Amino acid sequence: MNLGRVRGLILRYFYLYRGSLPRLLEQLYWPVVDILVWGFVTIYLRQFEGELPNFLAYFLGGLILWDVLFRSQVGVSVAYLEEVWSRNLLNLFVSPLRPAEFIAASMGIAIMRVAFTTVVTLLIAYLFYGFSAFVMGVWLWVFMGSLVLMGWSMGIFIAGLVMRFGQGAESLAWGLIFLIQPVAAVFYPVSVLPGFLQPVSHAIPAAHVFEGMRQVLDGAGVPTTHLMAAYALNAVYLVAALAFFYRTLAEAKREGRLLRVGE
Amino acid sequence: MDALTPATPAVRVRGLSKRFGATLAVDDLSFEIRRGEIYGLLGANGAGKTTTISMLLDLVTPTAGEVEVLGLRYPKGREAILSRVNFSSTYVSLPLRLTVWENLRVFAALYGVKDPKACIHELVERFEIGHAMKKKVGDLSSGQKTRVYLAKALLNDPAILFLDEPTASLDPDMADKTRQVLLSVQRERGATVLITSHNMAEMEALCDRILFIDKGRKLMEGSPRQILDRYGRATLEEVFIHVARGGEALA
Ligand SMILES: Nc1ncnc2c1ncn2[C@@H]1O[C@H](COP(=O)(O)OP(=O)(O)O)[C@@H](O)[C@H]1O
Ligand SMILES: [Mg+2]
Numbered sequence: 001m002n003l004g005r006v007r008g009l010i011l012r013y014f015y016l017y018r019g020s021l022p023r024l025l026e027q028l029y030w031p032v033v034d035i036l037v038w039g040f041v042t043i044y045l046r047q048f049e050g051e052l053p054n055f056l057a058y059f060l061g062g063l064i065l066w067d068v069l070f071r072s073q074v075g076v077s078v079a080y081l082e083e084v085w086s087r088n089l090l091n092l093f094v095s096p097l098r099p100a101e102f103i104a105a106s107m108g109i110a111i112m113r114v115a116f117t118t119v120v121t122l123l124i125a126y127l128f129y130g131f132s133a134f135v136m137g138v139w140l141w142v143f144m145g146s147l148v149l150m151g152w153s154m155g156i157f158i159a160g161l162v163m164r165f166g167q168g169a170e171s172l173a174w175g176l177i178f179l180i181q182p183v184a185a186v187f188y189p190v191s192v193l194p195g196f197l198q199p200v201s202h203a204i205p206a207a208h209v210f211e212g213m214r215q216v217l218d219g220a221g222v223p224t225t226h227l228m229a230a231y232a233l234n235a236v237y238l239v240a241a242l243a244f245f246y247r248t249l250a251e252a253k254r255e256g257r258l259l260r261v262g263e
Numbered sequence: 264m265d266a267l268t269p270a271t272p273a274v275r276v277r278g279l280s281k282r283f284g285a286t287l288a289v290d291d292l293s294f295e296i297r298r299g300e301i302y303g304l305l306g307a308n309g310a311g312k313t314t315t316i317s318m319l320l321d322l323v324t325p326t327a328g329e330v331e332v333l334g335l336r337y338p339k340g341r342e343a344i345l346s347r348v349n350f351s352s353t354y355v356s357l358p359l360r361l362t363v364w365e366n367l368r369v370f371a372a373l374y375g376v377k378d379p380k381a382c383i384h385e386l387v388e389r390f391e392i393g394h395a396m397k398k399k400v401g402d403l404s405s406g407q408k409t410r411v412y413l414a415k416a417l418l419n420d421p422a423i424l425f426l427d428e429p430t431a432s433l434d435p436d437m438a439d440k441t442r443q444v445l446l447s448v449q450r451e452r453g454a455t456v457l458i459t460s461h462n463m464a465e466m467e468a469l470c471d472r473i474l475f476i477d478k479g480r481k482l483m484e485g486s487p488r489q490i491l492d493r494y495g496r497a498t499l500e501e502v503f504i505h506v507a508r509g510g511e512a513l514a
Contacts, residue, residue, distance in 0.1 A: 008372025015365040016358065019399070087356040091415070094320045094425075095373045096346040253324040256283055259317060 001104065005097050009105035013112075016082065027113060031067045031121050038063055039129050057217045060131045062186045062210060064121045068144050069206055070177055071117050072151020073158070075110025076103075077173035080159035084167060093258060099249060103242070106159075107152050114148060139216045139223075143209045146230045150205045153237040160241070160248040163257065185210045205230040205237070271334040273298050273423050273455040274319060279328035281314050281479075288314040290479035292328070296423075296457060301449055303470035304459040305499070307507055311479035312459035313352075316427050319457070320350055333422060346374060351416040352427035356408075359401030363392060363411050366400055367418065374419035386414040390444070406437040413444065423455045424448070430465060438462075442469055463499035473499075477506060 017023050042059045083089045092102065125131045133140055158176060161169045183193065183200050185207040190198055201207040208230035212223030252258050274296040281289040289311045296302040304312045317323040318330055321337045321344075330337065332344045357366045364383065371379035387393045390410040395403060400411055409429075416424060426445075430438035442465065448454050460466050466473055467487045475482040475490065483490060487499060494502045 002375070004375055005373050008369050011372060012358070012361070012365075012369040015361050015369070019360055019362075082358075086358040086360070087354075088358050090322065090350070090352070090355045091357065091370070092373070093322055094345060094348075094350040095370065096342045096375070097373050098342065250324070253322065256281075256288075256314065256317070256323050258322050259313065 001101060002096075002098070005095075005101050006105045006108065009092075009097070009102065010108050010112075013079065013082070013105075013109045027071075027117050028120055031063075031071075031117050032124060034067070035060065035063055035121055035124050036128070039125070043129065054214070054217050056129060056131055057135070058214055059187060060125045060129060061133060061136070061213050061217060064118065064125060064133055065143055065147055065209065065213060066181070066184075066186045066206075067121055068114050068118055069147040069151050071114045072110045072148045073154040073177055074151075074173060075113040076106040076152055076155025077158040077162070079106035079109050079155075080162060081170055081173060084162065084170075090258065099246065103156060103245070106155065110151060110155060111148060114144075114151075118144070136213065136216050139212070142227060143213055146205055146209050146227070146234060149231075149234040149238060153234065153241040156238075156241040156245050160245040163245075163252055164248050166257075166260075180204060180206070183207065189214065202229070203233065205233040208233070271298070272296060272331075273300075273333060274302075274457065275329075275331040276315075276319075277329045279315070279318060279330060280326045281311075281318060281323060282326045288479050289318070289325075292474075292476070292479070292481055294474050294481070294484060296455060298422075298455055299449065299453050300471040301445070301456040301458065301469055303466040303473040304457065304476065305461070305463075305466050305473050305503070306459075306476040307461060307503075309478075310476050312476065313427055314479075315476075316350075316425050316457065316459060320348070320425060321345070346419065347421060348423040348425060349374075349416040349419055349421040350425040350427075351412045351429055353429065353431040354427065355412075357400050357412060357415060360399055362397050362399050363387065363403070364396045366411065367414060370415050371418050376418055382418060383414075386417055390414050405432060406434070409433055409437060409441065413441065417448065420452060421454060423457065426456065426458045428459055428461075430460070430462065438465070445469065461503075463503055467499050475502075475506070482506060 038059055042056050046055055083092060122133055125133065136143070154177060158172050161172055183197055184204055185201055190201045190207055190211060193201060208226040212226035212230070215221065215223040215226070272295045276295070277293045279289055279292045280287065292315065304315060306312050314323060318325050319332060321341055333347060335344050337344070361369070367383045367386070368379060371383060376382050387396060390413060392407055392410050392414070395407060400408060403411065430441050433441060445456060446469070449456055458469065470487060472484065472486055473490060474484045483493065485493070490499065490502060491497070494505060496502045496505065
């Protein structure tokens with residue numbers, strides 16, 4: 001791993017985003033809209049019940065953390081897509097840059113995107129609804145770490161799909177993750193799902209994170225089991241995603257796909 | 264760290280083939296490129312030029328055969344090779360939203376250039392694009408863009424420069440300037456150049472030796488003069504037409 005090259009590639013995104021206001025705003029648009037809409041919906045619903053004290057916290061915590069997962073995944077996928085769009089992929093592949101360095105840079109970019117958006121969503125949740133995600137204490141960071149990892153795996157997997165199937169697959173970068181949302185237990189516990197879906201949930205790191213989040217918000221102790229499950233699953237998926245990416249790259253070199261990018 | 268002596272050829276290719284499904288894009292090619300020469304890969308559209316150059320850069324994995332660049336092989340020597348060669352093609356671009364400076368700065372980092380600032384300034388002066396350093400590449404004329412791409416290709420002071428149809432989209436004046444730059448790069452830096460083209464006049468003027476390929480196969484190799492003599496034609500263009508129309512090759 002040559003850090004100079006990783007930094008060089010991160011610099012490329014820094015330049016890109018610095019020079020592109022639409023790209024920066026796109027980062028904030030949906031998270032902010034989501035938080036505002038669902039925050040007010042929650043406040044409204046709260047008038048009708050008195051039993052669920054953490055309703056607002058569940059929802060806002062879920063939204064903020066879901067967005068961490070989403071930004072991390074999009075960050076990695078779009079790092080690859082940007083090279084496809086700008087017909088720059090060949091320039092990178094004929095440079096000494098290693099695939100691992102490319103992936104490392106994408107991960108770094110994803111973290112920056114997550115940080116940028118999350119600072120804003122945390123702030124809005126606090127200013128509008130008086131909800132501070134920091135009530136989760138150190139666990140907030142542990143949850144975020146797990147979601148960033150899961151986002152990396154999905155992002156790498158989707159980049160591999162785009163390499164394999166071409167730009168027709170690029171909408172997956174924004175869509176695939178919503179296929180997982182219903183079973184990710186973001187806004188409701190796994191227990192409300194029908195029995196046959198629960199095992200699917202248990203295989204998703206994010207579901208364990210959100211279960212853990214509710215446990216922490218309820219003051220019901222440290223979600224050790226959920227956290228261990230989340231990180232163990234993340235390790236498995238990350239290795240699988242990397243293996244898929246490398247295999248797809250080798251196949252792309254055999255089939256001459258790298259030459260046809262952007263055509 | 265490598266097997267490079269002055270006698271090591273820049274490129275050595277033996278029995279190289281590439282099959283894409285039913286298409287045999289490159290068919291049992293063997294050739295050597297000497298250090299410091301300008302070597303031309305000449306052939307009609309679809310002859311296999313891009314596929315060949317891509318196998319020399321590890322963008323395409325050969326179906327069969329051996330490739331040695333600067334005495335090293337892929338995949339083991341990939342990083343060592345790629346840090347000492349460079350590539351440009353009409354068919355690649357640089358990020359258009361980045362400025363000239365930003366683009367060159369990024370690639371200087373990717374190639375581990377020691378003093379990027381000085382290196383970039385020298386190159387942009389040489390290509391007369393110094394005044395456009397702060398412009399986005401997307402806002403440049405096509406001639407200026409080509410010069411930026413060439414500057415990128417020279418950032419690491421490459422021992423071998425691979426160029427796939429570098430002048431295909433240029434007007435005659437820009438194409439001529441580009442050729443002058445290539446010649447001076449070869450002379451001053453002793454770089455080896457592998458250039459593909461279907462522009463006969465250009466190949467005649469530029470190349471020390473030419474490999475003439477058709478349907479992935481070697482037709483003949485030699486200096487432009489030798490090729491003309493063998494076919495008894497006045498220009499490479501005539502040789503090309505002769506071969507393209509099914510005239511027999513004198514290998
Ligand atoms: N990725 C690919 N998949 C399938 N066929 C390909 C691919 N790349 C090139 N070919 C075929 O291989 C042959 C040689 O192509 P190419 O090397 O691009 O020729 P040239 O650069 O000389 O025009 C052509 O018949 C082309 O259609
Ligand atoms: Mg070609």
